[in-house]
Amino acid sequence: MSPPLPAPSAAAQSAPPSTSLSRAAAPGLSTAAAIAQPLPTSAPATISLTSTPVKRKSTAIGVDGPNQSQQSTSTSRLSSGKKPRLASDVTPLIRDELNRCLYMFPNLVPDMILQGPWAIDDVQADSILAKTMRKDICPGLIFDASTHEYTCTPPSYKDSSFSDWLCLLGNEIADISVPSPHPRGTWVNSKNAVLSGCRNGRILPDFVLSAGQGWRSVLVVGEHQSGRASPEVGRIQLACYAEQVFIAQPFRNAVWGIWTSKTSPDMVVWRFDRAGGIGVSMDFGSTKKDLRLVVRCLYAFNNMSPEALGFHTIDISWDAPGYPLDEDSRIMTRIHPHNEPSSADSPNPPTISLESLLFVAPGIVTRGTRVWKGRLCEASGSETLVALKYSWRSTTRIPEGVLYALARSRGAVGLANPISYDSYDDIHKGLRGYHHPCPSSPTKEDNYSEHITSHNRIYTRLILAHAGTPISSHKLSALSIARSLLAAAIGHASLYFDAQILHRDLSPNNIISYSHPIQISPTSHAVCQPGTQVYGSLIDLDYAIDTTSSGSCGAADRTGTYPFIAINVLRGREPHRYRHDIESLLYVLLWVACYPPPLATAPVPKPTSLWDPTNPLGVWVSEPETDVASHKALHIVYDEADFEDLLSCFRPGFGEAYKDASRRMRLALWATAEDSTECKVFTEAESEGFRIARKGRKIQVPKRIGAEDLRLGLGNWEGYLEVREILEDLVKEVEAEEKAALQ
DSSP states (O other): OOOOOOOOOTTOOOOOSEEEOOOOOOSOOSOOOOOOOSOOTTOOOOOOOOOOOOOOOGGGSOOSSTTOOTTOOHHHHHTTTOOOOOHHHHHHHHHHHHTTOEEEOTTHIIIIISOSTTOOOHHHHHHHHHHHHHHTOSTTEEEETTTTEEEEOOSOOSHHHHHHHHHHHHHHHHHHSOOOSSOOOEEEEOTTSOOTTOOSSSOOOSEEEESSSSGGGEEEEEEEOOTTOOHHHHHHHHHHHHHHHHHHOTTBOOEEEEEEOSSSSEEEEEEEETTEEEEEEEEOSBTTTTHHHHHHHHHHHHHOOHHHHTBOOTTEEOOSSSOOOSGGGOOEEEOOTTSOTTOSSOSSOOEEEEEEEEEEOOOSSSOOOEEEEEEEEOTTSOEEEEEEEEEEEETTSOOHHHHHHHHHHTTOOSBOOEEEEEEEEEIIIIISTTOOOOOSSHHHHHHHHHHHHHHOEEEEEEEEEOOOEETTOTTSOHHHHHHHHHHHHHHHHIIIIITOEEOOOOOGGGEEEEEEEEEOOOOTTOOSOTTOEEEEEEOOOTTOEETTSOSOOOOSSOSSOGGGOOHHHHTTOSOOOHHHHHHHHHHHHHHHHHSSOOOOSSOOOOOOSSSOTTSTTTHHHHSOHHHHHHHHIIIIIIOHHHHHHHHTTOOTTOOHHHHHHHHHHHHHHHBSSTTOOOBOOOOBOSOOEEEEOTTSOEEEEOOOBOTTEEETTEEHHHHHHHHHHHHHHHHHHHHHHHHHHHO
8 A cells, every 4th residue: 555645735625546545553542642721822723714605405305225215114214313305305405406507518419428339420310210110110200202301290298108109219219229238228108117216205207218127227317398397397307316316326427317398399418417417408300400319319328338328437346237336236446556546557456345335415416425335355365344435526625535644644533544545537527528518698608617617526435444333323322422422522623623624514424433442642732631532433524624724615515414504604604613513513412312213102293392203303404594593593592491392302312411411512602601501692703892983982892702712702622621521421421321220
């Protein structure tokens, strides 16, 4: 393996093609340092850590779990604290994601579909039309001998009839095709057939090109305009189908879709990726228009390579025949010690078998994170469990592998142990090939350039030593979660005070629980007691920022997991600070204490209190940013009685110790004075006290919290010590409760 990455400059904004990190022992194996309680003299300076815009996304409504069918039980659906993914909830979020992310590309078909051995010309398209005519199995196709042109008029534009007709045409074109080295699909009317693996209620595309059964085999999705639905509604519906393909096929980087009109021979071909969608409109009414191009397009879809269909295939192999669809495909990948993906120079690179999916993030214009459990096989024959994280990082953000290396070089502890980091294709260059739309005005050209600059992403792989379980798992005990929360607070503090990196995405999936403790190494700021052993670590530095460099990264993406984002970050009132991460930690504590709620033995009556006992924090998932921020401010911060009502929703096993820790965390974040139980959300400003009015009167300015304060009058370091004490007490009390229960 290559040596550890050197610490990058603050301006580092891109990763090398592949980086192998030294496979050292798990962090934190040496003796702890002496206690040092005063404020660290080298704490991060007061700088502007501008957050990127918060945008509500469909990732907030998580999936049931990798490859679970629609018939999954309510228990599994609620195991991560999320309600079932219903189309009525997800569709508006997909619409929000795609807002200003869809562009028409007039040259989409010749530039991005007809590029390969599957591309046929107009003469070959005419030959296919002639053969189809002679078979007389596709009504509506007519040849005019006087003009030597074909016209195409479907017998009906009604939903089911049209889908049947289009599938018949597509399959006839496939039958005429020459043999292909790639597995072919079949066009199917899927309107009345539930596709297995569905996680969005009974979401039903009108037609699909499929290579097998269920969503795992769908190659192209289709939507025929129905009822009074506008083309815009149909476009979003098509995108919802594409999201299902992304969910079911973890190595799918792009999804093709077809929308057809209910009144005319109009068709729009769309290609969805992690930056949005690009499309082209065609009229298949005659060969004077776009009928030949449509035939060439349908022919290509049946003969494309996996890469052209939108699959990631670099550095992976899978069971043939077929595509790298999901965990049933027995996928293998490899590590390149010489920093060259797909290099053939290394005769026996270490290989990893991908055993199971641990996490799947839904959505389209997102990072699209997938986490796998894998088994690393060395040339020596030894095997090690690892975790592989594939995600689409914004090209404007510092690579996660670089941040791990930077944190380690600055002495941070309590983080997961990285093994290797790789970068592959980006969207603008790799997936879209630098192609731009052909706009009707220069303004539209400028809009797309601005869009792709802020939305461009690069596909990455991070390999970590596999050591534990995220605290979102319902299998963990109250004690395991308490210990993990303490470990996360320590790791987060070390990341900030020692390495000067702010995490900005504390969530249940980013805090890992260990079954066995590890001992923390000495750190320059002694973020824990000497000899401390922790039962967890912090992961996911995708949204982290090096505080020694200022300003926003420029990514059009939020910083944080939606339900756990701090109030003033949701409101956009101040930059993302250390205190906002601690606020997120409180929301994580409340979340894991509430979910999964106990199964009701009888029908649950309509809730009479603010908090629905079956889904107490559902508002934080489904509502707009301003509503979520107001809900948190009113019912968590200002109204102590409402907060106490929430504590009564804690699940069995999360009793008084968790409730007391929650109360103390609330005061640590928002108490108006040291001994006060009154809480208030303060907003940051550079000045406070009195100012002089125009006529010379002194006017008192409302109290403002400082940039380096956890709460009013309490600095970050002292605030961290207070939070650490709260979580240490939580662990002790839960340990005592468990011991008492055994006696």
